[in-house]
Amino acid sequence: MASVKQFQVTFDCADPQRVARFWSEVLGYVLPPDQTDPASASCSDPTGVGPRLYFQRVPEGKVVKNRVHLDVRVGTGLVGEARLAALEAECARLLPLGAVRGNLLLADGVNESCLVMQDIEGNEFCLD
Template sequence: MPSVKQFQVTFDCAQPERVATFWCAVLGYDLTPSDDPDTWSACVDPSGVGPRLFFQRVPEDRVVKNRVHLDVRVGTGLVGEERLAALEAECARLLPLGAVRVQLLPADEENESCIAMQDIEGNEFCLD
């Protein structure tokens, strides 16, 4: 069985170019030129390491919680107050871009702290 070498993450959304621009700013990705930015848009990791993100316009609104979400890994290897400071700094950077802070999920016996967020169309993601 062949192994998968690449994948893309696809977002259903109302305004593809707007959402793609948001995620480019979050991740440091580059916006891919689209022949129809009202219908689709995409962004790519300039290093070629991360997955391509694809944004497609759909007519229906989002009505339920995401079954899949992105974890934006800003606190990798950090613990305690140092981790919280990194998460809070990234949260502060993303709020002016239109992100919404949902809640801090504090560390417990199994997991380090993370911050639940939403993008500009309400898609959930975590600062981890």
Template sequence: MASVRQVQVTFDCAEPERVARFWCEVLGYVVPPAPEGFATWEDFHRSQPPEQRGSSFACLDPTGVGPRLYFQRVPEGKVVKNRVHLDVRVGTGLVGEERVAALEAECARLVALGATRVRLLRADGENESCLVMQDVEGNEFCLD
């Protein structure tokens, strides 16, 4: 039997720290401490060559249960729909209008952080309602 492995979810983006800090707020994640020998992340970034400054950032689940999220700067912008996306589970166990109300409340909180509401997908007999959104750089995710 194969052993269970931890995973890291990596986002390609233009502004790694901005996107990471958005996801910290969405998920209750935290920014890890600055690398050893540096008092702050700013100090660390200043120590890097100019072309590498701010090229990556990460955030962690403070409980250690969820995956590490890693954000890396890439030169090209987002062009097409994501092939993989996160589902942020805010409506677990809720159905009908109670679920939709929970999704809409979380949507309002995330829009205030810079997210964009795309569309509500209503329950269809097979799936419960979910709300499609975009993060601060246009990456799709769902409130589920």
């Protein structure tokens, strides 16, 4: 059996410092105190459970839909109106940070409701 490997999630972006601050607010992650390199930034889970997020400057902008995205789990265990209320409350918290609301995908009998959003550089993520 293979051992579990640690991993980080890497974002290509135009402004690594700004995107790192956004995601640290979304997830409750912390930024390193000495982070000043304009070409890269990171944030990490203060409990050590979640993966480190790394942000690297690239010259090209985002063009198409992400092939991988983060699901921010705010409605775990909730269904129906309670789940929708949790998704909407988190959306309301994230909009002033620069997030953009996308489509609300309602429960369909197989999947529970989720809310598609974008971060400050247009990367899709879901409130799930």
